[in-house]
Amino acid sequence: MGGGGADQTDPRSDGGGRPPVRELPFGADCYAVNLQVRPPAGTRADLVRLRDALAESTGLAMQHAPAETLHLTAFSIVYVRAVYPTPPESVWAMLERPVTEALHRVAGRTAPFTLAFDRAGLRGDAVIIEAEPNPHLETIRDAVEAAITGLAPVFRTATTHATVARLDQPVASAWSQPLGTWPERPVVEWSVEAMRLVLERRYPALDETPLKRFPLTGK
Incomplete structure (x- = not known):
């Protein structure tokens, strides 16, 4: 469960107009391609404990995807x-080569880094954790945006956040609130050693196919 739900994208037009967006129910069929970061096992366990604590403290009904699907978009x-004017499959067919080439280049000059999540909260139907912007992650986003611009609308993720659960309402x-409100530690650290492209077919991230992995090999 990553960026989505509470719409954290920064939609930018490619000059040809921006498509409308829609709400999707939990479990809906879809077609999307995302650049993701998966958490290490220890971080994933921290996220599961945190979402359980959030559910207990808020008393709100939440839907949880399997722990192994947790990620940052x-x-x-x-x-x-x-809602693209053409099938989303054709959008990806047009973007696959420039995006893949851009990711190969930027991954080769980006060193592994760590994100420090220090806040958690609710936005729309999303239960999220948030971190301050990271220059390494923003450099990767810049490269992807440059590859897409002029070919398709740009939906850049505007914050550094991960969705750990979805609200029924x-x-x-x-x-x-500060993360220390819930777990024993005030910060959840998330080491990033690779990025990966995934094809999402059931929302949110319930049915995914990995497309390509990009290890961060810069110094």
Whole structure:
């Protein structure tokens, strides 16, 4: 469960107009291509404990995807909520080569890094954790945006966040609090050693096919 739900994309037009976006129910069929980061096992366990603590403290009904699907969406390349004027499969066919080439280049000059998540909260139907912007992640996003611009609408993820659960009913007002409100530790650290492209066929990230992995090999 990554970026989505509470719409954290920054939609930018390619000059030909921006497609409308839609809401999707939990478990809906879809076609989307995302650049993701998967958490190490220890971080994944921290996220599971945190979402359980959030469910208990808020008393809100939440839907949990399997723990192994937890991730951070670095970029929504073919955006799951966008209603494109052409089939989303054709959008990806047009973007696959330039995006893949851009990711190979930027991964080769980007060193592994660590994200520090220090806030958690609710936004729309999403239960999220948030971190401050990271220059390495933003450099990767810049490369993807440059590859897409002029070919298709850009839906850049506007924040550094991961969705750990979905609410049965969206909240009227978003809020976040320091992470130390819930777990024993005030920060969840998430080491990033590779990015991966995935094809999403059931929302949110319930049916995914890995497309390509990009190890970060810079110094």
